[in-house]
Amino acid sequence: MAETKSITKPLSILFCLLFMFISVPAQSTSTNNIKQDSLIKVGSYHCPPFVIHENDEDYTGLTILLWEQIAKRLNLQYEIKQYPLTELLDAVAEGKINIGISCISITPEREERLDFSHSFYETHLAIAVKKQGYLASIINILTNKKLLLVLAILLCAAALIGSVFYFLEHKINDKLYSMQTRPARFVEGFILGLLFITKGPFNYFEFKTLSGRVLTVIIAIFSTLFIASITAVLASTFTLGLLNSDIKNPNDLANIKTGAKKSSTSSQFLTNHSIVHKAYNTVEDMLVALEKGEIEAVIADDPVLKYQIKKAKERGVYTDMIVLPYQFEKQNYGFAIEDNSPYEEELNRALLKIRQSIEWRQALNKYFTDIP
Structure with missing residues (x-):
């Protein structure tokens, strides 16, 4: 019995040591895939305000701030090297560097060559031009097709309303139709319609016929909305005409x-x-x-x-x-990452946490406040 106990005790110790040997490495590799002593090769290119490269050693900007926070969270050692955009993407795709950071848009074409992190900034394309001179702006406004269409609608509506009221009122309403000749009265009718469109309905009691008064009420319901719509279109046309009507x-x-x-x-x-x-x-x-x-x-x-x-x-x-x-x-901007990167998951987790932080919102306000 004593001999059995003496054999069992060493076997128990052996099994314990074997279990510790297997479990410890598994635990360490599951928590972090990044080797803490490895140097991460980072590529970037000048793209204010996301990357501002003043000299060989000085990097600032939104993306640099984001990367520094990620590196701090993951305890990474890294070095940054400056590249033009094309060379930067090539270097990541060929495995010469581990990650590319700047204002790099995530596109299907680029996804075929390399991986990307989660998006950290959403935007769109825009067009910049020089303001035109006043004379050129006036010419462009006057030849603007939208403006000409609006004016044509105004004139047609004025002629239609003026004709209807002329038919109803010109024989009995000397106050609105005082001219002696028929052509002159037609002009008066057109002016009445134009004033109706641009100024709003006349006083109800200006018209002597019941039909004229009923029509005045009906038009009054729609004229305010019509005038507001025309005003909005004209304002937009004049504004864009002053910017660049081409x-x-x-x-x-x-x-x-x-x-x-x-x-x-x-x-x-x-x-x-x-x-x-x-x-x-x-x-x-x-x-x-x-x-x-x-x-x-x-x-x-x-x-x-x-x-x-x-x-x-x-x-x-x-x-x-x-x-x-x-x-x-x-x-959508993201970090360009080499294919099958061992640290993509940890990087994305850190990125998402930083995007929700107060520091990130303050950084956005710092760079984009007072930008129209």
Whole structure:
């Protein structure tokens, strides 16, 4: 019996050691796939306000702030290297770097070559132009097809209303129809209809026939809405005419000289819509070309355009540039990640938590406050 106990005790110790040997590594690998002592190779490119690259060592901006917070949460060691956009995406796809950070739009074409993190910023493409001079703006407004259509509707409505009231009232209403000749009375009828449309219904008691008074009440119900609608259309037409009447929607870019950043989603959008355009290396290069008159419009991501034009105006340049009020081609920014990345899951979890933080909202306010 004593011999059996002496054999059982060493076996129990052996099984305990074996269990500890198996369980400890499994637990450590399941909590974090990132090797803490490894150096993460990060690529970026200059894209204010998301990445602002002042010199070789100084990186600031929204995306840099987001990455620094993620690296801090995951206890990562990393180094950042600057790339042009095309080379950055190639470096991630070829495994030369582990991650690309900037204002990188998530697209199906890019997804075929590399992976992306969850989106951290949603935006759209926008168009920037130079304001026209007053004379050119007036000419464009007067030749605006929408304005001409509205004026035609106004004149037709005035003629119709004036004709109806003339038929009902001209024989018995000397106050409204005082001219002696028939053509002059027709003119009076048209003026009455025009005043009715632009000014609103006349006083009920101005008309002597029952039909005229009933018609006045009926028109009064609809005239306020009609005048409000016409006013809104005219206001929109005049506003857009002062901005740039040659561009009513993105398809109008086919008729003017347009610039876009090389290998960007804006360039891809123009190519997909068969719009010939000139490619530039940076947004700054495009704005310089727009200022010099080499191109007539710039297409790029909305926050990037607005931020750079705002900063330029603070320096006293590009004061005539504006971003048109058109939203199209939604964009989602994410981190470009190498295929089968071992740290994608941890990175996404950290990203989602930081996006919900007060620090992230404060950073957004810092960079985008006072941007029209």
